[in-house]
Amino acid sequence: MTPDQMEARIVRYGDLRPCKTAFIDAHTPGSDRKENFTIIGGGVSEAADQHVHIRETPGFNIGAAGQPPGCRNSLHSHRTAEVFFVLKGRWRFFWGRWGTAGEFIAEEGDIFNIPTGIFRAFENVGTDYGMIMAILGGDDAGGGVIWAPQVITDAKDYGLVLGENGRLYDTKKGQHLPDGVKPMPLLTEEELKAFPEPTTAEVIPNHVARYWDLMALSDRQPCKVIGATGVLRDRPGFEVEFLSRNSIPDTPYKFDRHEVLMPMRGHWRLTWASGRTVLNPGDTAAIPPGLDHSLAPSMTGESSLYRVIATDDPAGPTGRLL
CATH class of the missing domain: 2.60.120.10 (Jelly Rolls)
Known part of the structure; x- marks a missing residue:
């Protein structure tokens, strides 16, 4: 790409x-x-x-x-x-x-x-x-x-x-x-x-997750926010993860399904085989299935990002009162 x-x-x-x-x-x-x-x-x-x-x-x-x-x-x-x-x-x-x-x-x-x-x-x-x-x-x-x-x-x-x-x-x-x-x-x-x-x-x-709680939960790995095993347990047809500075290593990874990256704080370096770019707060990046890429904060300071991943769950009535 x-x-x-x-x-x-x-x-x-x-x-x-x-x-x-x-x-x-x-x-x-x-x-x-x-x-x-x-x-x-x-x-x-x-x-x-x-x-x-x-x-x-x-x-x-x-x-x-x-x-x-x-x-x-x-x-x-x-x-x-x-x-x-x-x-x-x-x-x-x-x-x-x-x-x-x-x-x-x-x-x-x-x-x-x-x-x-x-x-x-x-x-x-x-x-x-x-x-x-x-x-x-x-x-x-x-x-x-x-x-x-x-x-x-x-x-x-x-x-x-x-x-x-x-x-x-x-x-x-x-x-x-x-x-x-x-x-x-x-x-x-x-x-x-x-x-x-x-x-x-x-x-x-x-149904509510607070930002600073997610920052603490994502210190060593991505925090599953919405999903079957998430902080907010639900299966709405997608999963939501929260990443902060130490959540993932700066090594290539890929998914076999669609991934959307939505930075909240800081600037995130997105790298793939033929290029690199920087994602900023408020940007939305649609990563296609099967693309090897890496993700890492590009500067010091507070960094956080929401990641949305498609699932096979039907997108019917969800978010039920639990």
Whole structure:
């Protein structure tokens, strides 16, 4: 693989292209300043103009959300796994039908494997622009977003209508539902009963891992964060590992399946037979199966990285309350 071919498989943080109208709450006050990024795979964006950096999916999708202080993403659910880690800032995650069932504050580097089937939302409660990185299960990320009914209702007051085809239409721009396409129906009260309302005490022990705990656990070997034997035990169609400075030797290795590298802190030297490059915080690198390569911090100081590896587990409902 030539350096140019490898570079085509790396999405640099500085090259990320945002979409500001990716979802139905894009005009709703409090949510109207957020930016969404689709890095690997089509994700779950509802906007036709969402830029996709790498379309080939490794069995899961990678995305990101960037938000200024005070900006929130509205209550929604997914049919497959949704995992976030905080790249920058301080974030409040909250969940439940009305967002009042539970909550916690995530700091930089913390990771949250959200239980499938609950309504969840998040907001930047820090003082600067924040960024969270997302891993979504399945090649099609579960087919889309399930919104809490009030989110769809509120959005209509600000001109956005979601079609049952999963696409957004902005009536303020003269857009209307195409012939034969009905609005996305609201969930009924009976359907809403199927969405759990777990408490904070039920969620945090089995679904949240803190950055500094992972740094300690990864001192001599990679720390399995999400997996059948992970700190957070789950099988969502991928595994997540956490690496720090002393986790792996600077010798070649390879996997027989897709691997995605997502640096959190420090600069990481990626080397393969015909080249080398440096991965920086916020970059995303898609390593193809069977490629011999090595990975090591390129400078002194704090270094950490999340590694996502495809598995043969089906990307169905996961992240169950354990």
